[in-house]
Amino acid sequence: MKVTIYTDGSARGNPEGPGGYGTILQYIDTKGVLHEREYSAGYKKTTNNRMELMAVIVGLEALNKPCEVEVISDSKYVTDAFNQHWIDGWLKKNWKTSGSKPVKNIDLWKRLLEAKKQHQVKFIWVKGHDGHPENERCDTLATTAADGDHLLDDCVEE
Secondary structure, eight states, rough: EEEEEEEEEESSSTTOOOOOEEEEEEEEOOSSEEEEEEEEEEEESOHHHOOOOOOHHHHHHHHOOOEEEEEESSSSSHHHHTTTTTTHHHHTTTBBBBTTBTTTTTHHHHHHHHHHTTTTEEEEEOOTTTOOHHHHHHHHHHHHTSSSSOSSSSOOOO
């Protein structure tokens, strides 16, 4: 099955403020019917990059069988990690950057890799705030979650 996952993350007062993510999953069934599901959540204290990662993780974790997935994101942090093969270098260097510093957000990168394992995933970057309908919707989901009254506990680096 082919699935498209649109994602966005947001943080207010990065890194001390609240943040949220927005995710939209879409697929077309064998009868040509579009199915869509939205996910979002807000956290009391987090960073934009962590919310960008959470958006992708939640989308991938929602899939219950192996799929061919396109992840559409406005986050170069996420898309370049795979398309520029940063993640391969981090793994070879035991989660160290090219400058030998620890990679940030290792807990979420590991969770993303686990969620991605059973799927064929392609990462596609789109320019944010540029009128892309699903990206704009994900931004609304993320910012609404970040500004909401029912924030989850902190999503900070372990």
